[in-house]
Amino acid sequence: MTNFPLPAVALMGAALLVTGVAQPASAHSSQPAPLRALADRADVRIGTAVNMTALADDTTYRRTTAREFSSVTAENVMKWESVEPQRGTYDWSKADALVRFARDHGQAVRGHTLLWHSQLPGWLTTGVADGSIDAAELRGILHDHITTEVKHFKGKIYQWDVVNEVFNDDGTLRNSIWLQQLGPSYIADAFRWAHAADPKAKLFLNDYNVEGINAKSTAYYELAGRLRAEGVPVQGFGIQGHLGIQYGFPGDVSDNLARFAGLGMQTAFTEVDVRMVLPVDAEKLATQATYFRGLLDACLGSRSCTSFTVWGYTDKYSWVPGVFTGQGAATLMDEDFVTKPAYGALREGLAAGR
Ligand code: 9MR
Numbered sequence: 001m002t003n004f005p006l007p008a009v010a011l012m013g014a015a016l017l018v019t020g021v022a023q024p025a026s027a028h029s030s031q032p033a034p035l036r037a038l039a040d041r042a043d044v045r046i047g048t049a050v051n052m053t054a055l056a057d058d059t060t061y062r063r064t065t066a067r068e069f070s071s072v073t074a075e076n077v078m079k080w081e082s083v084e085p086q087r088g089t090y091d092w093s094k095a096d097a098l099v100r101f102a103r104d105h106g107q108a109v110r111g112h113t114l115l116w117h118s119q120l121p122g123w124l125t126t127g128v129a130d131g132s133i134d135a136a137e138l139r140g141i142l143h144d145h146i147t148t149e150v151k152h153f154k155g156k157i158y159q160w161d162v163v164n165e166v167f168n169d170d171g172t173l174r175n176s177i178w179l180q181q182l183g184p185s186y187i188a189d190a191f192r193w194a195h196a197a198d199p200k201a202k203l204f205l206n207d208y209n210v211e212g213i214n215a216k217s218t219a220y221y222e223l224a225g226r227l228r229a230e231g232v233p234v235q236g237f238g239i240q241g242h243l244g245i246q247y248g249f250p251g252d253v254s255d256n257l258a259r260f261a262g263l264g265m266q267t268a269f270t271e272v273d274v275r276m277v278l279p280v281d282a283e284k285l286a287t288q289a290t291y292f293r294g295l296l297d298a299c300l301g302s303r304s305c306t307s308f309t310v311w312g313y314t315d316k317y318s319w320v321p322g323v324f325t326g327q328g329a330a331t332l333m334d335e336d337f338v339t340k341p342a343y344g345a346l347r348e349g350l351a352a353g354r
Helices: 008-019 035-041 052-057 059-068 093-104 122-129 135-152 177-182 186-197 215-229 253-262 282-300 341-352
Strands: 045-050 071-074 108-115 159-164 202-207 236-239 242-244 266-277 305-310
Touching: 035 045, 035 059, 035 341, 045 052, 045 059, 045 108, 052 059, 052 093, 059 093, 071 093, 071 305, 093 108, 108 135, 108 186, 108 266, 108 305, 122 177, 135 177, 135 186, 159 186, 159 236, 159 266, 177 186, 186 202, 186 215, 202 215, 202 266, 215 253, 236 253, 253 266, 253 282, 266 282, 282 305, 282 341
Parallel strands: 045 071, 045 305, 071 108, 108 159, 159 202, 202 236, 236 266, 242 266, 266 305
Antiparallel strands: none
8 A cells, every 4th residue: 555645536446446336426536527517617507407206206317417407497396387276375395395406506596487378277277268267367367476486486596487488480479368368468567577576587588499590589589679678677588499300400590599699688598309200329319419519509609698408308207208209319318317429419519618
């Protein structure tokens, strides 16, 4: 034996030889830096949607979520049906658990989402459908929901998806109960109410199929410009980034970010995943990696882009196969948490920096 202190790597190698038990990845100083360490250096948050059942039950999931990401988004537990399942009865337990997890691991929290046409509580949709909730009452309910939820998390959420998926692909407003009952002014109202409840949170519009320049993203651009000219507190444009390799990579992503930056807004990729028609093969995984990298590079290429969030990082818990029959493998790791080329592509992109 030597008196000289051994380098940590050698010590761990010795421990491995003695015990024959592999250490958790984070215990190896020779282990490549996790995504979040590289993201810190690139001055961007790297995030994931979090499945709260998996976080409670699956140790590997919990450990990997903590190790790799500097931002978390509730995949479901901050949505209206989760937080107010009965009228006036709030249940914050799962959402609070995520906020605690984030605090314990030095992660920021994206709030998702205050106003959507989907995952609304039954009491609300039924009341509107049978006429027992009229337009004036609905407006009050929306005000109370946004105010209560944003106040509950005040100071703990850095970005809120205030309104989610309000346009159709052709750039017309979605025919939701909000538009039908309240008219288009519900959007400005939602931002004003959220801002009053937490003036420091950055407030986002958020949608899918808006990566490139198209009718839908242009509708958002024009809406955001109008709202900001009127002094409505909307500060960010969230691009979900649900792609599929069979559709090709969207064009003009950087130009799209640049025009929102030109309005003085932040941008973010909020729900990135890249699905494929199964079965998986090496060529598809390589293509998938270029799609993840393409979105990340667009983000890093624009100072406006403050966070890059994937919609789950393991196929074990991805929403994709349940919705798109015959498709899947949309995330950075397979069902056994083995990293795919896409994970390496994000590492390389983050390491290259802005
Ligand atoms: O991933 C979410 C899934 O678990 C839910 O069942 C689904 C309900 O509609 O919502 C999914 O998340 C969506 C997100 O909230 C908004 N953009 C599209 C996402 C994928 O559908």
